[in-house]
Amino acid sequence: MPKLILITLNGLEEAVVRELKLRGISNFTVSPYGMDGRVLVDVDVNFAKSLRTIERVYLLLGRCELKSLERKRFRESVRGLLREVDLESYIRGLRVISIKCYYHAGVKPKKEYEKIIAREVKRVLKDIIVSPTVGDVRLICEFPPGGDSLILGLEVSGLRPLHRRLYTVYSHPAMLNPIVAAAMILLSDVNDYSLIYDPFCGAGTIPIEAVILLSKHYRDIRILASDINPIYVKQATINATKAGIPLENMVFFIADALNPPVKEVTHIVTDPPRGRREVGISWEKIFDRLVGHLADNGRIAIILGRRVKVEDIRSRYKLEVIREINIIHGGMKAFLYILEKKQ
Ligand SMILES: C[S@@+](CC[C@H](N)C(=O)[O-])C[C@H]1O[C@@H](n2cnc3c(N)ncnc32)[C@H](O)[C@@H]1O
Numbered sequence: 062m063p064k065l066i067l068i069t070l071n072g073l074e075e076a077v078v079r080e081l082k083l084r085g086i087s088n089f090t091v092s093p094y095g096m097d098g099r100v101l102v103d104v105d106v107n108f109a110k111s112l113r114t115i116e117r118v119y120l121l122l123g124r125c126e127l128k129s130l131e132r133k134r135f136r137e138s139v140r141g142l143l144r145e146v147d148l149e150s151y152i153r154g155l156r157v158i159s160i161k162c163y164y165h166a167g168v169k170p171k172k173e174y175e176k177i178i179a180r181e182v183k184r185v186l187k188d189i190i191v192s193p194t195v196g197d198v199r200l201i202c203e204f205p206p207g208g209d210s211l212i213l214g215l216e217v218s219g220l221r222p223l224h225r226r227l228y229t230v231y232s233h234p235a236m237l238n239p240i241v242a243a244a245m246i247l248l249s250d251v252n253d254y255s256l257i258y259d260p261f262c263g264a265g266t267i268p269i270e271a272v273i274l275l276s277k278h279y280r281d282i283r284i285l286a287s288d289i290n291p292i293y294v295k296q297a298t299i300n301a302t303k304a305g306i307p308l309e310n311m312v313f314f315i316a317d318a319l320n321p322p323v324k325e326v327t328h329i330v331t332d333p334p335r336g337r338r339e340v341g342i343s344w345e346k347i348f349d350r351l352v353g354h355l356a357d358n359g360r361i362a363i364i365l366g367r368r369v370k371v372e373d374i375r376s377r378y379k380l381e382v383i384r385e386i387n388i389i390h391g392g393m394k395a396f397l398y399i400l401e402k403k404q
Contacts, residue, residue, distance in 0.1 A: 265297030
C-alpha cells in the first residue's frame with residue numbers, strides 16, 4: 062500500500078507531529094521532498110482522516126525527476142510517470158477525475174502544466190472525464206521546491222476538506238480554521254492538570270477542538286470559554302452539543318475578556334478580534350489584563366493579525382516567546398505565538 066501524505070497549513074507541521082505522537086505514531090517524515098505543510102506517514106486512511114490538524118490526505122502514487130519544465134520535456138516526464146503508476150487500479154468505477162496542482166517555493170504556477178497532465182491522464186484512462194474543478198476523486202500533482210521533480214498522488218480524504226467540521230451548526234463570521242485551533246492547543250503543551258481558557262471563544266472552535274483532541278488522553282483536563290456576545294456563547298454551546306461533548310467537560314459563560322472572572326488558569330488559548338475587528342482591543346490591552354489571570358509558568362497560545370516585538374512582550378509582560386509561527390489564515394497573514402509566563 063502506498064504511503065500517505067498529510068496536507069496541513071505551512072507552519073503547522075510540528076502540530077501534526079505532536080498529534081501523531083499523541084496518537085502513538087512515531088514513524089513519519091516532515092516536509093518530505095522539501096515540501097512545507099506536508100507530512101509523509103504510513104498509516105491507515107481512516108486513521109489519517111481522523112487527525113484534527115490536517116486539511117487533506119493523499120496516497121503517494123509516484124514521483125519522477127523533471128529534467129526541464131519546458132513543455133515537451135514535461136509531457137514526456139508525466140507520460141513516463143503515468144506508465145509506472147497503475148492509475149486505473151485506483152480509480153476503477155469512477156467517472157470524473159479532477160486535478161489539483163500545488164506549487165512549492167521556486168516553482169512558478171502555470172495552467173499549462175495542469176492541461177498537459179489532464180491530457181496525459183486522458184490518454185491512459187480513455188473513459189474518464191477530466192474536469193478542472195469537480196470530480197469523484199482528485200489527482201494531486203505537487204511540484205516540490207526547485208521544480209526538478211513531480212509527485213503524483215490520489216486524494217483519499219474525500220470531497221469535503223477535513224477542516225470543515227460537522228459540528229458547526231453555527232459558524233462565526235470570523236471563525237478560526239479548526240486545524241489552527243487544534244494546532245494551538247497541541248503547541249501550547251497542555252497536560253493532565255491543565256485548566257484551559259478561551260476568553261474570545263466565538264462559536265467555540267478552540268474549546269471544542271481541545272476536548273475532542275485531549276479528553277481521551279488527559280482525563281482531568283478542564284476547559285473554560287467565554288465571549289462578550291451572549292449570542293455567540295449560546296451558539297458555541299449548541300456546536301459543542303452537536304460535537305457530542307458532555308458539557309461537564311467545559312463551561313461556557315458570558316464575560317468581557319478584559320475583566321474575566323477566572324484565576325490561575327494554566328493555559329490561555331485564544332483568537333481575539335483580528336484585522337478591522339481589532340479596534341479598541343489591541344494585543345497590549347489583552348496582555349495587560351490576561352497575564353494576571355495566568356498561573357506562573359502558564360502558557361498563552363494566541364493568534365494575532367500583526368507581528369509583535371518579542372522584546373516588548375518579554376520586558377513589559379514577562380512573557381517568554383516559546384514559538385512564533387507565520388501562517389496564512391483565510392487568505393490573510395496571521396501570527397501565532399506560544400508564550401510562557403515567567404515568575
Ligand atoms: C475572532 S472571533 C473568535 C472566533 C472563534 N475563535 C471561532 O472560531 O468561532 C473574536 C471574538 O471576540 C469577541 N470579543 C470581542 N471583544 C471582546 C471582549 N472585550 N471580551 C470578550 N469577547 C470579545 C467577539 O464577540 C468575537 O466572537
